[in-house]
Each structure stands twice: as C-alpha cells, then as structure tokens.
Amino acid sequence: MSESMGRDLAGGHLRTWRDGGGRVVGYACVLTPVEVLDAAGVLPFRVKALGCSKTDRADARLSRFNCGFCRSCLQLALEGAFDFLDGVIETNGCDQLRGMFENWQYVAPAPWFHYLKVPHVVTPESLDYLEHELRRLAAALERGFGAAVTDERLIEAIERRERIRASLGRLADLRERPAPAVTGSEALSEVIAGSALPPAVFQELLDEAIDRFERRPAPPAPARRLLLGGAAIDDVELVRDIESLGGAVVADTLCFGSRGVSLELSEGWRDAPVRALAERTLRGSTCPRMYDELPSRLELVLATAARARVDGVVLVHNKFCDVHGIDNALLRLELEKRGVPVLALEREYGAAADRGRLRTRTQAFLERIGGGR
C-alpha cells in the first residue's frame, strides 16, 4: 500500500494534528473554500496522487478514457491510503471528478460525506445558490464534527488564510524578479505542501522558506522566462524538467498552484463572510469550468505574463481532460494572435510520465523563442 504522497509532504504535522484529536476532511477541487473547514475546526486536506505509478485497481472501476489524475486518486483511495480521512467532500469540479468520487463512495464509503455543488455560471441567482450551498456545507460539518461555524470563527479563519495569501504573494514576487530568488518547482512545492498542513503550521514553514530564499545568493538570470498554465498538475517533477532545459517557470496559473490560492475577497467581506466566500469562488475563480468567463481567464494569463515579463507560455493538460484540454487550445489561439508564443503539452498524469516526449517539445519551444541552453 503506497503512502499518500500528500500526507508524506505534510510529514509529522498531520500526525501531530490527528494525535491531538484533530479531524481531517479530504477535498479535491480548489473551488472548495477551505476557510469553512478551518472554521469548523477541521483540517482541509487536498486529495492528491503524487508519485502514484500504478492504477490497476482504479482501472477496474474507471476507464482508460478517464484522466490519470482521477484514476490515480481513486487508486490510492481503494488502496486505503486515504483511510486516515475523517470525511470527504465531493465537488462537481468536472464530470470525471464526480465519477471518481461516486466510485470511491460506492466501493469504500467515507464515514462523513458531503456533496458541494458549484454553479458553472456567474449570475445573481447562482451566487445566492452557492451561498446557500456553503451554509449547507457548514451545517453538515457542524453535524459531523461538532464545532459551530459562526461568523466570528469564519472571519478568524479567513484572516489566517489571507495572511498566508500575503506570504504566497511575497513568494510570487521573489519568483518574478529579473534573477528569480526561487525556482518554479520550489514555489509549487510550497503550495502543494500547504494543501495538507494546518494553516498556522503552513504560515510558519512558508515564512521561514521565504526568508531562506531571500537570504541565499540570487542565481544568474534564466535563459528564458516561462508562464506555466493549464491544470490538474501538481507534479513538481514536470516543472523541474522544464527548468532543467533552461526555461525558468517564473509564474503559473495552475489551479493546484498560484491560481487556487491567489483569489481575492471583495471589500467589506467581514460584513457577510459566507457571501464573500461564495462570490470569490464564483466571480474570482478563473477556472475553465466557468463556461462564460473566457475573457477573465484570458486577462489573467495576459496580465500575469506581462507582469512576470515572460518569453512564452506553456499550457499543460492531462490526457483526456476536456475542461483544460479544450480551454488550452482556445487560449493558445487567443495568445498566439496577440504575439505570445504558446506550447500546448498533453501528458499522462503520473510519476515521470512521458518525460522523454515532453523534454523534446519543451526544448524545441525554448529554441523557438530564442532560448534554450
């Protein structure tokens, strides 16, 4: 049985949390507002499948036409790697994720289960609906784990996450410097670790890391600066591979990376915290599952690319992922029209998958934009 990599990344902190009687609830899609779980005194744990190399149990339930991320998560779930979770939250992030959760619950039901339904459009009515959904989530957490999600506890939880977001902002600035003080793979590792840590612990570790990055001598300016987009990618190996070819990932819009943690709350959010979380999730989310929001997604990529002064954009999607696969194709058409070179990469999710194929494409792209070693 393979230990869940996410749990290993969190290492002892998760164990100390649970030894202290703390409960842990798993979720998969970053649309899930972790502050509501914090406020219920529960540790949010983003289900992930780093380093899962075989998917035979999952392939008996899902099919080989489903994406590798879902198959790898189900594989670990069926192998018992997530038995330490006290509960699981399904979100309709995408069709395949729903299928993964339905199989997980069908074969090995979690002790506590909740289905958070997030609309695909941004209208006043869908906002009301999502606010109501977040209140149902809070009530379910209360029933399951006893701690009432009051406005005070929610505000406190949001403020703690906002401080983390500020630190992540500093990390992003370090990465975007002319001579980046932190590499793309280091920055992504921090965010991934954070998805399995109690907020207070993550804040401390993050700030220590940022100080360390600031103190160490800055490396020479990279040959080429890249923005990494697309999604369902939390494979640090892929980023390390790209950077080893001379393309520094100085910015990213990955949902498991910066995009998931850089969403801003509207002014005066303290007056109605649940409403503010709902608004951030819908209006703030630049996820391609919001089918009428391409302009805001395109704007995010263009603004990030300009700010980070990148030479090219790499858009990645897991094979069989339609939501990002099609969106990347559309973003590529839009960006290339505006003179921004784009490399679209399709890969199987999993440890060092397709490594050889992707290195050739990445090196050629870097050569195309006048870079490479």
Place this chain on the structure above:
Amino acid sequence: MIALGCDVGSLFTKLVVIDDDRPDDVMASRVLRTTGTIGTDLEAEIDLLLHEARVPRARLGSIGATGRFASLVPGATFVEDEAHCVAAAVACYLPGVEVALHLGGQSSLAISLDAAGEPVRLVRNDKCASGTGRFLEAMGRKLDVGLDDIDGLVAGAAKPTTITNQCVVYAESEVISYINDGATRADVFAGICSSLGRMAVAQARRLCPGAMRPYTLTGGLARLASVVAVVEAGLGIQRRPFPHDPKLAAALGAALLEDDPGHP
C-alpha cells in the same frame, strides 16, 4: 477419437492433435506465424502435423477451428469462438478453476466459466491495450531480446521503468526514451512486463469485483514468468498453472469440443 484443434490468431496460428481418451497427452503441436497466405498454408501444415503424430488422415475424427481467421481452416468440422475454446480446455485440464485470463497476441480475455466448461462472463481488454503480444515482440526485435530470454533479463532489473501510455503501440516511443535516458534493457522489460501484468489484473478485477476466484493464465504471455508474477502479486492469490503450453489453450479447447447432438 483423435481430434485436431486449430486456433488462427492475428499473430500466430496454433495447431494441436490429441486423442480425447487421453487428453493429457498432446500427440503433436505446432505454432506458426499467421501470414497473408495462411489459408493455403494450413492444408500442408495439417498434413505435416498428422504425420508428426503418426495419425493417418482417415482416423482424424474432428477438426475444431477458432481464432480471428477460423473460417480459413480447411475441412473444419465446426467453428467456435475463442472464449468457448479456452473455457473448454480449462474445464478439462483444471476442474475447479472458475476464471481463465487469456493473454493473447492481439487481445486479452478474462473469462469466468461454470462447472460444465461454459463461459459465463467475458471482459475483453481495453481497445487501446490490444496488441500486447506484438508490443513485446516488437520491443524484443528493437532491443534484440528473444522472447524466451525476457525472464532471465527481468530477474536482474534494478529500477523497473513505469510505462504509462495506454496505447500499446505508442508505448514503444516511451520505451525508446527510457533507453535514451540510460535505462537498462532489464529495467525496460521489467517495466513492460509489469504494465502488461497490471492490465490483466485490472481486467480480472472487472470480472470479479469481489474476492478473486480460483484462476489460471493462458495465451502466449502466460509463458512469461515475469508477467505471471505481476498478475499473482496484483490479484493476491497464486494461479493454478495450465498443464500444457498456455499458448495452445484455445487450440486444445477446439480439439476437445464437439457438436452437441441435442442442439443442431
């Protein structure tokens, strides 16, 4: 009665002659490559086989044909599909076995069978995972490793590679890049055998979602101890070994079957 079984697959054609009073004693068998002219070649191959088994043509009671190109078998008494033949052979040689994992050259079948040797449920391989036998053969040709010395090689593997591509033909380019990244042939073949084994495990699990039933492995891939080891580890219980060359299972089944007088 002396019977001949002929399994004409996409890659190989397998022929056996047995006397069904003593089915445990395979009188003669041959395996040859299926080519474009297999239809005409079989005439001579059957005579050669009967000569080897010292059986005059007149004493041959039945010719059972199966496989993708069964219709080309000259003078066939009947044609039966692969699942029935494999199930018949397993029921005859391994009573009590309830599942046959038939890992052929082009496709693989997970068959559950009842006591009478009738197939009950069938799970076929994913379309893109077909051609497993050819994949192994092509990799053998490229890395100049004979199919028979794969097991020896894999035993020495230090760091088996992971093959993630589901299209078996496409996985070849993945293997090439591993080689170019310095992986040894042992690591590469260990990776190939484990990915083929795990595909069979996933198929078996689809057939028996609950606990695994007593099973055996047939088809060309079952000759490879490395693949068998991965399947046994994946399913958690040992297989009941097929007593003859697993590649001949369907042909043996075709030789053991006859028309059921009750049903025209």
Place this chain on the structure above:
Amino acid sequence: MGTTDVRAGLFERAVGLFGLIDGMRGVPSDESIEGLLRLLPPDPRRNLAAFFEPHVREAGVSFLRMVKDWMFHARDARAAGRKVILVPFNFPPELVLAFDNAVPLTSEVLTTIAAVGLEGGGERYWEHMMGLGLPDHICSANSVELGSVLSGIDLVPDAIISAAPGGCDANSKIHELVSRVLGIPQLLIEKPVDDSPEGHALYDVYFRQLIERLEDFLDERLDEDKLRRLLARANRCTELYWELYELHKPRPCPVPNIYNLFLAPVRFCLWGSDQAIETLETMVRTSRRRLEERAYPAPVERARALWAYTSYYFDVNELHGWMERQGYTFLADVLDLYHPRPIDLRSRDSMIDGMIAAAWSYPMNRQMGASSMSGAWVRDVAHGVRDLDADCVIFCGHDACKQSWSVVSILGDELERMGVPLLVLHGDSWLKTVTPIAVLQEEITAFMETRVVGRRRGAGRRRLRRRSTTEGSS
C-alpha cells in the same frame, strides 16, 4: 489556422443529399428506390438502403422528409430574415420553434447525417478541428458539425444555445470555443446537478432568463397562441411516443430496429411539428400492423438489447440492420427514454413550466445532469430493462464520453445484481475510423452467444466431449 481539406461544408452537402428525395411521397416502388440509390456514392448508398428496406420503407420516407423540411427551413432562414439557432441534442427545440424569427439546428443530428449520408462520413470535419489544435479525446458528436462550421465555408449559426453545462464538460467547452472563435452569442443555460427543490428553482430562473435573452436576440416576444398551437401538437407527439413505447414490449418485438434511429431526430429537430406527428403515426401504424401479423425480420427473436447510452451511427445497415438479421432486437437507447409528459396549455406560465420539466428530464440531463450520475443512470436503465423486457444491456463505449465511462462499472455491478448481462464496447459513435463495424459485430455476437442466447435457448451449442479422465464421460 491550419490548412483544410474541407472543400464543401457538411450542411451544404447534406442539403444536396436531401434534395434528391425532395419529391418522394408515400411508399416508393423498388425501381425508384433503386434509381435513387444508384445516384449516391458508396457510403450513403449502403446506409440509406437500410432506410428503404420493405418493412421500414414507409416510415423511412416519412422520416427523411421530416429531416429534409428541418434542413430546408434552416437553409432558407437567412433569406426569410430568420436567425439560425444551434441547439444541442440535450435541449428541447420547441422553445426555438415557438419563435417566428428563429429556426433550430441540432449539431449532433447534423453530425449523424454526415456519418450516415455523406461519402467519407464526418472525418474531414473532425480533422479540421484537430487542425485547430484541439485534443483528440474531445467528443465527435459536436466537433464534426462544428468543425465544418469553423472551416469557414459552411452555414454559420447566428447564436448557440449551450445547454450542456452540468451534463457534459466536453460539449460545454466546444460551444464556448466555437462562439468565441466565430464571435456569435452563446446563450448558456446550466443544468444544476441538484435534484433538490433548490436545484429545480434555480433551473426555473435560468430557463425564464433564457427566454428573455432569446426575445431580445430575436427582437420578438414569445407569442402565447403560437406556443399553445405548437405545444398542443407536442402533446400529440407525446401520446404517439408512449404508443410506440408500449409496442416495444411484446415478444417478438414488432418495432423494427431502425425506428429507434428515427425516434431521436423526431425529438431533437421538429417535436411538435406536423412532420414529426406524421412520422410518429407512421411508425406506430406500421408497428401495430406487424404486431398483428407477428412479423419479425429474423426466424427467431434471439435477444432483446437495451443500449445504455448512445449507439453507433456510421453504418446503420451493418448495425441496426445486421442486428435484426441476427434476431437481436434494438429496443431503445436510454437517451430515448426521456419519459415525456403532456404539457398544461392553460397559460403562458403553465406552458413554460411544461417546457422546463421537459428540459429537466431531457436525454443526458436526466442521467449525467442529476446529483448522482450513476444513481440516475442505473435508475433509467434498470427501469428500461424491466419495462421493455430486455435480455441484456449494451454500452457503446463512445470513447469521448468520459462521464458515462467513469460510472459504467457501477451500472455493470447493479445490472449484474439484477441478473442482466452488460456488454461494454469501445469505439466512436460517429467516426468509423476508431473501431470498425466488423470488430463491433464480432464482439456483439460473442456476447450474445455466450451470455444471452447461450444461457437460455441453447441454439447451436458445442459441449465438452469428455470431462478430464477423473470424472468419466459427461
């Protein structure tokens, strides 16, 4: 943009094809059918022959004339100052038919027409989409027709109603891409994956907002009387639908396999039109006559199959026709089990509520747009199996259909508990180049003979001559 092999658009070529049958009426003679088929290239000739088999000819002609009218309305729309609205197959076209200034077109039906009626099927339009850099795992149902639209030499719709959100990510993204690239409005209506009252209430608001947006776009108010006349005929279609549904129950099944292929476009294109009523009436009348004559196209009805989702549309002769010749009845595909209910015509609101209920329980919305995909899909398939007395279920395994692929294992387990065997195939419902029809026939035959026919009626069995030596002769 990539170069394109597309010299003529899909819609334009399809209009040409239907032009050939423009004058056809009633039950044409063998000679005139022969004359028509000789005009067609090999692919359409082989496929359309299945529409003119003697036992289906009358319904086939009526069906083809209905589709012809549907296409010619769209062809003449611009000239008549009307807008062409692309409506996906999981949204009722009545809402568009109720407007004078609009004509509906359904991309999945056009893709099916290409697969059945155009030489080389829809592959060249699919290749054009690939040329734009779209991944090859997207769904061909929309991508073939929209590939033709994006090639720049075919009819371009004026707007797209995108009703796939909630039920299908792939098609939602394709509509978003096409509306962005063409610069045409996308009228998006999401199906909340929430069977609770809150979900229904949200959908109610979405639907009414969609009507307002359509009224603005078409600069025309939804006319209550026109809507009432349309929905009265739609209710007639609902009655006929249930009569045809009941006619599937007797053994042997009197309803020819291909009628299932006719039923889908009747719903998706012109539900509530005179042509749809005529086609439904013809199917019911001819099926009832076959029931009285106990007619069945094969010596014995050896197995009755319910298709769990879509089926295959690129070789109708070799699927629907071939199954009939083997004695395998094609009862329905679950997308046709949408349980239509008569609509209360008393007021504008009651009629809109009726259309909302129809859209909520529409194909794909019922199953993949429900809270639990597996729960709703199993409910519909299990009901279909019991109600239509099916012997087995076949999942066509359309490779791009990732939501059904993700829960088909749960459907299989539940059907196994009911003692109903499930066949899982692999292929592309609209592109013949993924899995050839010959391979599908082979797998269907192995499944039927092993798990369905073999178990019950033992035709053509082989048995083991001798058990192993220890157990003596069997």
Place this chain on the structure above:
Amino acid sequence: MSPITLGIDVGSLTAEAVALSGRELIASAQVDVLHDPVATARRVLSMLDETLRSVGLDRRQAARTIATGYGRERVCDARLADHHVSEISCHGAGAFHAPSAAAGAGVRTIIDIGGQDAKVIRVNARGELSDFSMNDKCAAGAGHFLELMCRTLGVSLDELGPLALGASHPVEMSSRCSIFIETEVLHFLQRGFDRRDIAAGVCHAMADRVLSLVRRVGVAPEVTMTGGVAKNVAVRREVERRLGHRMIDLGLDPQLVGAYGAAVLGSLEVARSGERR
C-alpha cells in the same frame, strides 16, 4: 577551407553523423541504432572518421559538434558533442540550408516522419523555428506503422512505395488505429485483394496521419519531406496531391537532414562567435 563542424543524430531506428565544411557535405555515416545511444554514437562517429581520414581530415579538427535526436543528452553527457539541439530545430535548419533548397525560394514547411514519431516544422525567412506540431495522437502516424504493415504484407520498406504506385483501386482502410489496420490488411490478403491496392491503402492511411499534423501548423511553400518515410514515393505523392504543393528535393538524403542541420547550426555558431580553428 572554412571550419569543419559535425552533426550527430541518434534517432529511434537509425543514427547518422555528418561533417560539413561551411555548407559543403564532406562526409556522412549511418548505422542502425543499438540498444544504447552512446555505443551507437561512438560507432557512427568512428565510421565518419574513416571517411574523413580518407580525405586527409580528422574528426578532432571539428570546430563544433552538435548532437540531436532521442539520444542527444546522453551523447553530450559522454562528451561526444559540445552541446545538443532538439531534432525539431535541426530538421528545420537542415532543410532550409540544404544544398538545392537554399538556392530556391527557401523552405518554410518541413514534414519529418521518423521511425517513432512524426513532426511538422515551420521556419521563418532566416530558417529559424517558428512553429511545430508533433504526433501526440496514437502512433499510427509514425514510420513504425509502415514497418508493421510491411511485415504483414511480406514486403520490405523500400518495396512498399513502388508496390503502392502500381495500384488501380486502392483499398480504403476503415480504421485509424494501426492494430485494426493490420488485421484489415490480413483480411484483404485472405480475400485475395491485389497486394498493390492494399499497399496503396496503407500508404494513404499514413498520408492521412501526416496531413492531420500539417493542419495543426498550416503549410507555407516551399514544402519538403525528411526522415525515413520521405523515401516512400507513394506516401510522398499522396501528401503532395492532398496538400496541392510539390515536395522540393533538398539535394540531400532525407535521413541525413537532422544531422546535417545540427552541423549547420554548429557552423552558424562558429561564424557568429568569430572562432577560427
């Protein structure tokens, strides 16, 4: 004599080495790939050395050696080359600067179909990489597919093209997947179809796959084909017919274009850095 530069391309099926003096091809060598790229590289370089020595030159005189192809990084690790460049840029540069191509209006689109993968490369007016597409789809689009079909048809790779040209009614393959195409080829053979018609069907299926790659980056004249499959006259003619562009001849063995491009990039680097050896 202008400085000598070497290019070495360790592919999946074959490896090539080339020596240039400026743009002039003075020596080349080709071997089948062994199972280890470094061993293969050493072998093809030593063969190149023999040819060089026969004209009084020596590999060590090279001002720059550039590696490309699948094994390029391992070849550099073994210090058999100064640095490596992707085979995509090398095929682009090789075709653009090829002897006969350079004279004409200049190549802009290169269709390279190798053993394991296929790629279409677009270069700008200076022969620099501007866009590319590679076959991410199933492998039916690579040279390996033709190798597979030749085994089934019982002909050699070189005979397949000419055999296909003799076809009167090319069969149409009903599938895109090489597994099913192989079975279909066996079906056609059993049913006594003319082998030339079947060979043509195989080559047209190959051309279909090539064209779907071309569509991703678009085609601009002049167009050329490189890599092993370029030698198949039937595939080349079908692609020409469907694209409406004639493939210009590079005046260079299509299989050497990768190594040639690497050597050209080497000489451009040497010229830019003003080195004189």
